[in-house]
Amino acid sequence: MLRIYNSMSEKKEDFVPLNGKNVGIYACGMTVYDKPHIGHARKEVAIDLIVNYLKYSGFSVTYVRNFTDIDDKIIARANERGIDFRALTEENIEAFYKAMDALGLARPDIEPKATAHIGEIISMVQKLIDKGFAYPTSDGSVYFAVEKFKGYGKLSGRKLDEMISGTRFDVEESKQNPLDFALWKASKPGEPKWESPWGEGRPGWHIECSAMSTKYLGESFDIHAGGRDLIFPHHENEIAQAECATGKPFAKYWVHNGFLTVEGEKMSKSLHNFITVEDALKQYHPEVLRYFMLSTHYRTPIDFSMANLKDTEKKICYFYNTLKTLNQFAAKAAKPVRNEKAAEFINEFKEAMDDDFNSARVVAALFNLFKHLNEVLVSKKTRPTPDECAGFAEAIKEVGSVLGVLLRDSDEITNEIKEIQIVRYGISKDEIEEIINKRKAFRAEKNFEMADKMREELLEKGISIQDTPNGTEWSFN
RNA sequence: GGCACCUUAGCCAAGAGGUAAGGCAGAGGUCUGCAAAAUCUCCAUCUCCGGUUCGAAUCCGGAAGGUGCCUCCA
Numbered sequence: 001m002l003r004i005y006n007s008m009s010e011k012k013e014d015f016v017p018l019n020g021k022n023v024g025i026y027a028c029g030m031t032v033y034d035k036p037h038i039g040h041a042r043k044e045v046a047i048d049l050i051v052n053y054l055k056y057s058g059f060s061v062t063y064v065r066n067f068t069d070i071d072d073k074i075i076a077r078a079n080e081r082g083i084d085f086r087a088l089t090e091e092n093i094e095a096f097y098k099a100m101d102a103l104g105l106a107r108p109d110i111e112p113k114a115t116a117h118i119g120e121i122i123s124m125v126q127k128l129i130d131k132g133f134a135y136p137t138s139d140g141s142v143y144f145a146v147e148k149f150k151g152y153g154k155l156s157g158r159k160l161d162e163m164i165s166g167t168r169f170d171v172e173e174s175k176q177n178p179l180d181f182a183l184w185k186a187s188k189p190g191e192p193k194w195e196s197p198w199g200e201g202r203p204g205w206h207i208e209c210s211a212m213s214t215k216y217l218g219e220s221f222d223i224h225a226g227g228r229d230l231i232f233p234h235h236e237n238e239i240a241q242a243e244c245a246t247g248k249p250f251a252k253y254w255v256h257n258g259f260l261t262v263e264g265e266k267m268s269k270s271l272h273n274f275i276t277v278e279d280a281l282k283q284y285h286p287e288v289l290r291y292f293m294l295s296t297h298y299r300t301p302i303d304f305s306m307a308n309l310k311d312t313e314k315k316i317c318y319f320y321n322t323l324k325t326l327n328q329f330a331a332k333a334a335k336p337v338r339n340e341k342a343a344e345f346i347n348e349f350k351e352a353m354d355d356d357f358n359s360a361r362v363v364a365a366l367f368n369l370f371k372h373l374n375e376v377l378v379s380k381k382t383r384p385t386p387d388e389c390a391g392f393a394e395a396i397k398e399v400g401s402v403l404g405v406l407l408r409d410s411d412e413i414t415n416e417i418k419e420i421q422i423v424r425y426g427i428s429k430d431e432i433e434e435i436i437n438k439r440k441a442f443r444a445e446k447n448f449e450m451a452d453k454m455r456e457e458l459l460e461k462g463i464s465i466q467d468t469p470n471g472t473e474w475s476f477n
Numbered sequence: 478g479g480c481a482c483c484u485u486a487g488c489c490a491a492g493a494g495g496u497a498a499g500g501c502a503g504a505g506g507u508c509u510g511c512a513a514a515a516u517c518u519c520c521a522u523c524u525c526c527g528g529u530u531c532g533a534a535u536c537c538g539g540a541a542g543g544u545g546c547c548u549c550c551a
Contacts, residue, residue, distance in 0.1 A: 162478090315500070315501085358492095
């Protein structure tokens with residue numbers, strides 16, 4: 001039985017979809033005013049994992065993720081750069097795809113954009129006005145009246161009167177209550193605008209998600225996801241808009257991923273620790289990045305540091321090394337056979353994932369399996385049959401396809417990782433091979449003293465070598 | 478001020494009231510010309526103080542430290 005932590009109830013609940021095996025999931029996508037950063041990547045990896053596992057568990061999933069392609073920051077950024085806001089958002093959507101594709105993330109089934117749903121947004125706003133939950137102001141904006149919705153604050157655990165007393169921002173005079181938020185914003189001269197019953201303007205932030213999620217998934221749907229920071233006000237406001245407009249409960253399960261910090265601090269422009277996915281991928285292989293994110297449970301805060309990534313890189317190499325050996329034996333298989341150990345591994349995987357998608361526990365299961373494989377593959381006496389080896393390979397692929405790792409050819413990915421390391425360490429391949437060849441010559445004439453000297457030379461550059469039956473291989477420490 | 482969250486070995490990181498998964502680093506074996514890789518063995522009573530319980534890292538109360546949100550944020 002799959003259990004999911006629901007931010008609404010603040011505990012793990014049995015996952016029972018509204019419509020049998022059909023699951024609707026909406027994840028707040030990015031506001032495309034800039035390139036995606038590694039915090040976005042974490043969120044996307046988490047959702048990808050969840051969607052993959054739901055499918056793996058036999059659910060038929062409709063996954064919707066929006067692009068918010070109109071808002072204050074977008075307008076500001078476009079003005080700064082002196083380009084049309086559409087040019088800016090298109091550019092960043094492209095960057096988003098590039099980054100997420102590199103990380104091996106599946107595209108959602110539906111990817112609605114706010115600007116393509118102005119009609120739906122306007123009609124939802126109108127409905128809210130008609131029902132008395134919203135009011136237009138003299139300047140042509142429309143606000144949601146938070147006091148009218150008695151459930152306001154139920155997701156974030158806040159009470160209206162407490163929030164009002166804690167208000168620190170300037171109160172706009174046209175608002176009836178300082179916490180009222182804009183559903184529709186009157187446009188200022190020169191700003192992007194759409195016709196509406198209240199004059200020319202644009203949607204407020206929040207409303208696009210209510211309008212688009214209910215359009216594609218129905219008035220009530222199963223899972224709504226996003227980063228922790230969206231709980232308030234974004235998701236709280238989405239609930240208010242949707243439930244008041246439809247009169248029905250909105251999302252059943254609220255899933256929020258934990259934040260990512262960089263070297264212990266929140267990413268921010270002022271701290272100069274803002275890392276885009278693009279930059280991170282120059283330093284580390286996408287699979288390393290992905291595995292790094294999966295080795296911490298999605299709700300736990302994760303600290304991004306180069307030291308942590310280096311550890312992760314080692315682990316990925318370890319897995320693929322073993323996989324290479326395994327596949328050599330599996331190559332002779334007639335038909336994959338899943339032995340007890342392989343079955344046990346799959347069970348551990350399911351148990352961990354059923355427990356609120358606990359990929360960190362899966363990591364432990366992976367290590368236990370690989371340790372076993374290394375132990376057993378090394379000698380003829382203990383080695384599983386080729387069919388069993390193929391069974392292991394198959395089981396690993398099964399798990400890997402949910403996690404999005406360990407699906408590649410060992411040699412291929414090892415080389416890719418090496419290429420990245422070479423750039424990172426600023427060492428040339430020829431230089432390394434030259435020293436290795438020198439050492440080889442010394443070894444041939446049994447001049448071990450000089451041979452060891454060559455090895456030390458490499459060690460100083462951060463490279464260790466392994467003498468194998470197939471010759472000398474090298475890797476970064 | 479309000480609301481959330483976090484605190485597990487040198488580091489990273491799971492822990493569903495029943496007596497601490499896993500990884501890195503470290504120590505010691507096996508293997509090796511020597512190494513490396515791989516493997517084996519060893520390595521924590523869970524920030525603190527109370528309480529509930531036969532029994533708590535896990536529940537309750539309090540304290541300390543940290544983080545996030547309350548204005549844009551995955």
